[in-house]
Amino acid sequence: MTKRLLHFITLLFVMLTTMSLNVAADTYSVAPSQLQPKVTVTPSDEYVNVPIRLTNWGTNPVSQITYTLFDPDTNETSEPINMDFETPFADNLDVNIPIKPGTKIGESDVTLNITHVDGHFNEVTIPYTMITRSTVLQAPKKRVVFEDVTGLWCQYCPRGIAIMEYMERIHPDDFIGISIHDDAMRTNAYTELMSKWTGRPYITFNRYEKVNSYTGEGEYYMAMNQTASFDINVKANFDESGNNIIVSTDVLPCLPTAENDKYEVAYVLTADGLKNDKWVQNVAAGEWDGIEGLPEEYAPFLGGVSQVSGLTFNQVAIASKGVEYGVEGSLTAPYTVGEMQKPTVTFENISQHNLIQDRSKLNVCALIICSTIDPNTKAVTKTVIDNAAKCRVGNDNSETGIKELTDSADSAITGYYSLDGRRLNAPAKGVTIVRYANGKTIKIQK
Structure with missing residues (x-):
């Protein structure tokens, strides 16, 4: 066997061994859906769940993911949040991501970023997705x-x-x-x-x-x-x-x-x-x-x-x-x-x-x-x-949708807000939006 042939066989052996090791190595890769879901929240909501589909591109069923949420209203990223699964998933899984209301009235895109999979760095190419959050004083009834x-x-x-x-x-x-x-x-x-x-x-x-x-x-x-x-x-x-x-x-x-x-x-x-x-x-x-x-x-x-x-x-x-x-x-x-x-x-x-x-x-x-x-x-x-x-x-005044607020005893005030959606401790000078326990809002002038 010539020296050149021996060298070629050695290189081939190394390449095949490396490929075998790469195939056998575990990969940790979970991607969120890129459909960019939408959610409507009000300032009085603690959070609203948003359904997100996860896809496992890794080699093993996944028992846990770690994710963060970036809120553009505050320009802050949350602490890492762990989500555990009683039954590990190998392909797709629909999960609920709790989204808190924004600090401003209007739309903003919250970024969900999956950072780790079963404690390992998430290797997927696109580990993040956007969630369009609409923060409203009163959630409209959609038809x-x-x-x-x-x-x-x-x-x-x-x-x-x-x-x-x-x-x-x-x-x-x-x-x-x-x-x-x-x-x-x-x-x-x-x-x-x-x-x-x-x-x-x-x-x-x-x-x-x-x-x-x-x-x-x-x-x-x-x-x-x-x-x-x-x-x-x-x-x-x-x-x-x-x-x-x-x-x-x-x-x-x-x-x-x-x-x-x-x-x-x-x-x-x-x-x-x-x-x-x-x-x-x-x-x-x-x-x-x-x-x-x-x-x-x-x-x-x-x-x-x-x-x-x-x-x-x-x-x-x-x-x-x-x-x-x-x-x-x-x-x-x-x-x-x-x-x-x-x-x-x-x-x-x-x-x-x-x-x-x-x-x-x-x-x-x-x-x-x-x-x-x-x-x-x-x-x-x-x-x-x-x-x-x-x-x-x-002639029965039957109606659908929102109704005007009445001064009933069970209409407790739950918050005061400025016109740009900021929460107030009490009515301010000018126009203040008053929110009641039954979800209704009115404007008052002081």
Whole structure:
């Protein structure tokens, strides 16, 4: 054996041995999800848990991680925090990270950094993620709006019908559905938008994106994860004539808003329980047959049928006010946090709407429309629904969302705050925000 060959064999042996040692060596590597979750907290909260998915890229199941939290409000990093797992995880694990309220009202990104895994330095490439924290004086009640442009002639529109009915059943308190018909139930409520929203069915959630799933669940939770800047309450009643509907809204700004965002309230009158023997829904025969996990609302459209009659149509848009951008002037800038605004509108001459079959099944939906304005051209570049509320039309003052504070005995004061969110020991000179035990806030002048 030549000296050169012996040298080559020796080098090869060393390389193989090194590779073997590297493969055999334990690695400690845990990464947090990069989806950047959002959380809303109030100054009175001790903390709010934020779900984070952890992924173990190491060689062994993980029993403990150590992490820190960097708070941009205070510019401080927490002491290392240990999180132990009774059952070590080898792949993915969902955990809750407690997030404290910020020292300022508004949004800030808290940095979660996983520093150690089972006592060893975390070797993962990206060990950190951001958590968007919204600190608000009052947490808004978040609701999601689905708008479905549909038609009896449209064979693929049963998907939208099923989604809207399913969401109403599963999320009755957090879902608001509006069905816009391009058929015998067509009205002028959405004339401005129907020509822009092409293709049928056209289902949108909060005007972010289209709903492309079979249930709408994923889109619903995506929208619910977005922080609302406003809380809203609506009530609607017939006037004494019985031919006009008076609509009152309470809109409470909860977060500072962007300079180029304009907010207005849109109103949509909808009707439930509409029936007509002549209304026959076309169906794409077999389109949804064999799909696993479909909700029961698809049942009428399965089994190879091509038409379905006898359906009851709900959430049908009858009339609207400012449906595209909101009613001009309904909200006044600046939208001061904690300062209630009370826009009102009237739906007049209800008897003109022949589509209405039962006045006890009328609803009013109030949508807070956020329009982003280009600072140079002043043109609207984007519109989304920030939040919404819905109520039955009647004479019982039934309402959803926030209510005005009353001087009841159980409304104990829990804190005083300045307009920029700083906690005070007592009301200060000028305007002070008072927070009560039931979560309500008012402004007082001293």
